[in-house]
Amino acid sequence: GAVVSQHPSWVICKSGTSVKIECRSLDFQATTMFWYRQFPKQSLMLMATSNEGSKATYEQGVEKDKFLINHASLTLSTLTVTSAHPEDSSFYICSAIPLGGGGNEQFFGPGTRLTVL
Amino acid sequence: EDKVVQSPLSLVVHEGDTVTLNCSYEVTNFRSLLWYKQEKKAPTFLFMLTSSGIEKKSGRLSSILDKKELFSILNITATQTGDSAVYLCLIGGTSYGKLTFGQGTILTVHP
Numbered sequence: 001g002a003v004v005s006q007h008p009s010w011v012i013c014k015s016g017t018s019v020k021i022e023c024r025s026l027d028f029q030a031t032t033m034f035w036y037r038q039f040p041k042q043s044l045m046l047m048a049t050s051n052e053g054s055k056a057t058y059e060q061g062v063e064k065d066k067f068l069i070n071h072a073s074l075t076l077s078t079l080t081v082t083s084a085h086p087e088d089s090s091f092y093i094c095s096a097i098p099l100g101g102g103g104n105e106q107f108f109g110p111g112t113r114l115t116v117l
Numbered sequence: 118e119d120k121v122v123q124s125p126l127s128l129v130v131h132e133g134d135t136v137t138l139n140c141s142y143e144v145t146n147f148r149s150l151l152w153y154k155q156e157k158k159a160p161t162f163l164f165m166l167t168s169s170g171i172e173k174k175s176g177r178l179s180s181i182l183d184k185k186e187l188f189s190i191l192n193i194t195a196t197q198t199g200d201s202a203v204y205l206c207l208i209g210g211t212s213y214g215k216l217t218f219g220q221g222t223i224l225t226v227h228p
Contacts, residue, residue: 004159034215042221043205043219043220044160044218045218046215046216046218093159093160105151105162105165106216107162108159108160109159110158110159111158111159
């Protein structure tokens with residue numbers, strides 16, 4: 001149980017294009033999902049908190065117009081990297097808290113590796 | 118600002134060795150400390166600790182929390198090459214679901 005999937009797992013795009021990454025909780029509902037970014041040999045950095053039915057909350061320094069987050073349902077959140085540039089190349093991971101969960105244990109997706117040429 | 122510091126940052130051992138990973142923290146409001154193992158992809162959950170002095174065990178892994186001294190340790194006995202990974206220490210505070218991450222400890226186990 002408690003499986004989170006991400007799609008795609010790996011994407012290469014040209015500079016200036018937009019890329020959408022999906023995060024799905026497969027066997028549970030999640031009112032809250034989180035988006036993280038991870039650079040090589042570094043820990044995860046929280047980008048934003050995605051709440052179903054409301055606007056995402058972005059961490060300081062994260063451009064909300066560049067990283068568009070939509071939490072359309074209790075099982076799906078999407079992150080769209082708009083007008084991607086090479087510096088956006090990174091590993092993006094989402095996590096989800098089960099509905100009714102205490103907020104501590106999160107289940108992580110497998111991540112999406114984005115490479116912007 | 119909440120802070121989580123892990124040590125060592127990297128560790129190389131041989132199969133069969135026992136390792137101890139450390140995590141110290143300074144947080145405004147503590148709810149829980151979590152240990153995750155990250156291999157190539159998603160971090161996988163190991164332990165959640167909320168109370169001092171109670172050891173949690175899972176096979177060769179164990180962990181304990183000291184809320185007075187503000188640290189936790191993760192022990193791995195009889196290490197195997199499959200234990201090679203990044204071990205992340207996270208703190209859950211009062212802000213629902215938001216976790217503060219440590220830098221991680223890179224463990225490499227050689228045959």
